[in-house]
Amino acid sequence: MYEAVGEDHPQQQVRRRRELGSNLLGIGLSIVATIIGLVILAWAILFITKGRFLKPYFERIASNQTQRTVDVAGDFQLFLNPIDVKFYAEGLTISNPAWATRKNFFESKVIDTNIATIPLIFGNRRVNWLNLLNGNIDLEWDRTGTRNTWTMGDPNKKAAPFEMPVIRRAFVAGTTVRYRAPQMQFVADIKIDTVRATNTRLDNEIRFAGGGTMRQRPFTLSGSLMSPNETVAGGRNKLSLHAQAAGNVLDVSGTLRGATDIxxxxxxxxxxxxxxxxxxxxxxxxxxxxxxxxxxxxxxxxxxxxxxxxxxxxxxxxxxxxxxxxxxxxxxxxxxxxxxxxxxxxxxxxxxxxxxxxxxxxxxxxxxxxxxxxxxxxxxxxxxxxxxxxxxxxxxxxxxxxxxxxxxxxxxxxxxxxxxxxxxxxxxxxxxxxxxHLASDISINARVPQVITDYDIRLSPTPMGRLLAKFGAEESGTTGMIKARVQMRGVGDSVHKSLASSNGRIAVIMPAGTFWTRNVQLAELDIGTFVQKMFEKKLKDPVHINCGLIAFTVRDGIAAADPILIDTKKNVIGGRGGFSFKTEGLDLAVEADAKTFSLLSGQSPIGVGGYFAAPTIDPISGELLTRAGVGLGLSVLASPLAGILAFVDPGNAENTACGPVLAGARANRQHERDGGKVKGIGSGKPTTVEEPKQKKKFLGIF
Structure with a gap:
């Protein structure tokens, strides 16, 4: 009636597999339980003994890892409390490398700290709290800037920048931080102390003060970190810093997430x-x-x-x-x-x-x-x-x-x-x-031993009346425009040296327009026309400018007129001479040649001299003095009418071809409309700008 079940029966095989699985699970659970038990036991042993027996192992392992001598003179504790690492040491010292100026990188009477374990596993250093008594920290770079005292381990590895761990709360007393960076010529010594606050909302206040020098300039600093009550989870620290150096005063205030977390x-x-x-x-x-x-x-x-x-x-x-x-x-x-x-x-x-x-x-x-x-x-x-x-x-x-x-x-x-x-x-x-509108591009190349400066300055067409309003011109009656460009290169490490050695060109172009008669006539010394217009109340009648160019060729800091040429309806104004960026001296002469007959015309140049900082305008030139002497002699020997003849301008100037003028061409390309050469407008050749001469008086009145 009953069928016997053999060892190889399927049901028996299933039963054996279940028993084997149960046994393996039991073994696994036993192993896990044993490991947990051992961890708990180790934790308990560490907690009870405070890990004091680990002191020699800590010193040996820490010394090996840092390639420094690590020593604990007094009590030592290292354990989990309950999860985070509790570290306590009395008389802890960490030596400096041999090249440093002090024996120890770190030393303290007491260091007591709690380090977050889980963030540390992921490479984040976070100190929950730190108590430090009579500590000294030596942060120092060597003279080459390739090694420092805080980069531990292999002395040949690249020096790392200093990074403070995040410290949530701290109590520090009698501690000094010393920092040396010879390459930056920086030295600082900071004293740190914690002051207990009476305000119940505050746990303590860390105060720091000290000073040093940077590039041989002394500075001082002081400040504080006010830590909130520890009952405020993840509390913040209020920072206040005051520093003074070279007459500068700096104040910084705000709130940090941690004592060292900026x-x-x-x-x-x-x-x-x-x-x-x-x-x-x-x-x-x-x-x-x-x-x-x-x-x-x-x-x-x-x-x-x-x-x-x-x-x-x-x-x-x-x-x-x-x-x-x-x-x-x-x-x-x-x-x-x-x-x-x-x-x-x-x-x-x-x-x-x-x-x-x-x-x-x-x-x-x-x-x-x-x-x-x-x-x-x-x-x-x-x-x-x-x-x-x-x-x-x-x-x-x-x-x-x-x-x-x-x-x-x-x-x-x-x-x-x-x-x-x-x-x-x-x-x-x-x-x-x-x-x-003025646009410019300036390049200063200090990569080379002698600094090279390139100037490219461009002035778009600008109303002369508005531009020169502060110098006597008025917009009423002045429609002339002006545009300009400066292109130069100089060598030297200052503005003066650069310009004093410069080469290039300066050009100011005046297209057709009008300008006040008074200004132009005064420049021409056309006394007869000026007085006539003044009495006829036509002082502001515009003078028509056909075209004008005021240009200079600059060689080794000496600017020579190339050309100075302004063509008006009644005159051709030319100029010669130049100025020096070396001495800042001016030596220019401007003269007008009338196109029409004019009585009592000076027909002689106006001198512009002096310096950039103190220019002078001298209408009494040598030519005018000679003409005045001739006129005076004729008046004495003949009659007053004969003396006037010395100041008569026959008005034989020819119109200027404005094409080259408006193109900013050099003096050798300027010509009259009939093809004749324009004289007295400069040649662009360098001249020596002399020191201003003492102005002579004419008849005791000029």
């Missing part, structure tokens, strides 16, 4: 001082000098970027706003800024090109003029800091709405500055001026 923190900065350049000197970078300044901004650190946003303030009598980012891509300092000014005072532009800001502050525009060997000089001679601009790169966009200036209405300045490894470009630099 990443993403929203901070406020205030800085003021006599010269913004002296502040940037501490970064080892060169920026233009300024007059006294005051700035506020927000400050945030994102990765390797330090971002200054919402910047507002003043320098001198000008306002400044915008944003700036300082970063270190490829371990090279880079500055990126977007700045703007609503009103820029022209005096505040002076320091940018080398004028002394203190003199400008005290004397205004007159501070740009200095005496050099008894003569006035206005071209700035402050050297470009060529070595400093090799240390960083920059991109700056700067916009100005209005320029406060007496003589010329300038507005809407737009500047793009690019600095790439000592090649500085101001391109483009544009602004509106008196109804016209």
């Amino acid at each position: 990443e993403g923190a929203a901070l406020k900065t205030q800085v003021r001082g006599p010269n913004l350049a002296s502040l940037f000197d501490f970064l080892g970078v060169a920026v233009p000098d300024t007059r006294r300044y005051r700035l506020t901004s927000n400050l945030t650190k994102r990765g390797g970027d330090w971002r200054f946003t919402g910047m507002r303030g003043v320098f001198g009598d000008s306002d400044l706003a915008g944003a700036m980012t300082i970063s270190m891509p490829s371990n090279r300092l880079n500055i990126d800024a977007d700045l703007r000014s609503r009103v820029l005072d022209i005096i505040d532009v002076g320091p940018w090109v080398g004028y002394n800001p203190q003199r400008l502050d005290a004397m205004g525009a007159k501070g740009a003029i200095v005496q050099d060997g008894g003569r006035p000089r206005i071209l700035p001679d402050a050297p470009l800091r060529a070595e400093a601009i090799k240390n960083f790169d920059a991109h700056v966009d700067y916009r100005v709405t209005t320029v406060r200036m007496d003589n010329f209405p300038i507005s809407n300045i737009a500047l793009t500055l690019d600095l790439d490894r000592a090649l500085l470009k101001l391109s483009p630099l544009t602004f509106d001026i008196s109804g016209g």
Whole structure:
């Protein structure tokens, strides 16, 4: 009736597999339970003993890993509490490498800390709390800048930048941080102490103070970190920092997520001082000098970027706003800024090109003029800091709405500055001026031993009446336009040196238009016509300009007229001579040749002399004195009427061909309409601009 089940029966095989699975599961659970038990036991042993027995193993392993001598003189504890790592050591020292100036990198009387375990597994160092008593930390670079004291392990591996672990809370007493960076000429010693606060909302306040030098400039700093009550989970720390250096004062305030965690923190900065350049000197970078300044901004650190946003303030009598980012891509300092000014005072532009800001502050525009060997000089001679601009790169966009200036209405300045490894470009630099537009591209190459500057400046057609309004011209009756271009190259590390060695061309072109009679007639010394028009109340009758060109060829800093030629309805005005960027001397003569008969015409040149900073206009030239002497002799020997004959202009000047004039051609290509040569307009050949001579008086009245 019953069937016997054999060993090889399927049901028996299923039963055996189930029993085997149960046994394996039991074994696995036993192993896991044993491991857990051992972990709990190890944890319990560590917790009970505080891991004190691990001290020699810690010293040996830590010394081997860091390639330094690690020693604990007193009590030692290392255990999980309950999950995070608790570390306690008395008399802990970590030695420095042999090249360092101090024996130990770190030493302390007591260090007691709690380190987050789980973040540490994923490579994030976070200290939940730290108690440090009488600690000394030595942060030092070697003289080559390739090794430092905090990069542990293999001494041949690349030195890493210093990164503080995130410390949530700290109590520090009697601790000093020492930092040395010989390549940056930077030395700092900071004392840190924690002060218990009586305010129950605060746990403690970490105060720090100290100072040092950077590039031989001393500085001091002080501040505090106010930690919130520890009952506030993940609380924040209020930072307050005050620093002074070279007359600059810096204040930083805000809130940090941790005592050493500045990443993403929203901070406020205030800085003021006599010269913004002296502040940037501490970064080892060169920026233009300024007059006294005051700035506020927000400050945030994102990765390797330090971002200054919402910047507002003043320098001198000008306002400044915008944003700036300082970063270190490829371990090279880079500055990126977007700045703007609503009103820029022209005096505040002076320091940018080398004028002394203190003199400008005290004397205004007159501070740009200095005496050099008894003569006035206005071209700035402050050297470009060529070595400093090799240390960083920059991109700056700067916009100005209005320029406060007496003589010329300038507005809407737009500047793009690019600095790439000592090649500085101001391109483009544009602004509106008196109804016209000026555009320029300036390149300063400091990559070469002798700095090379290229100038390309272009003035679009601009109304002469508006441009010269401050110099006696009026828009009423003046329709003439003016356009210009300057193309030069110079060698030298200052504006003066660059121009004093420059070669190139300067050209100002005047297309057809009208200009006030008074101004033109005074230039011609056409006394008869001027007086006649004055009494006939026709002083403002326009003089018609057919075309004009005022051009100079520049060779080795000496500019020679090439040509000076203005053709009007009644006259041909020519000029010769030139000026020197070397001495800043002027030696020009301008003379008019009438196309029609004129009585009492001087027919002699007006001299323009002196210096850039102190020009003179001398209508009493040698030719006029000779003519006056001849006239006086004729009057005495013959009659007064005969004396007048010496000042009669027969009016034999020919019309000028305006094509070459409007094309800005050189003097050798200028000609009259009938093909004749135009004389007295310069030749473009270099001349020696002499020192101004003492002006002689004529009959004691001039």
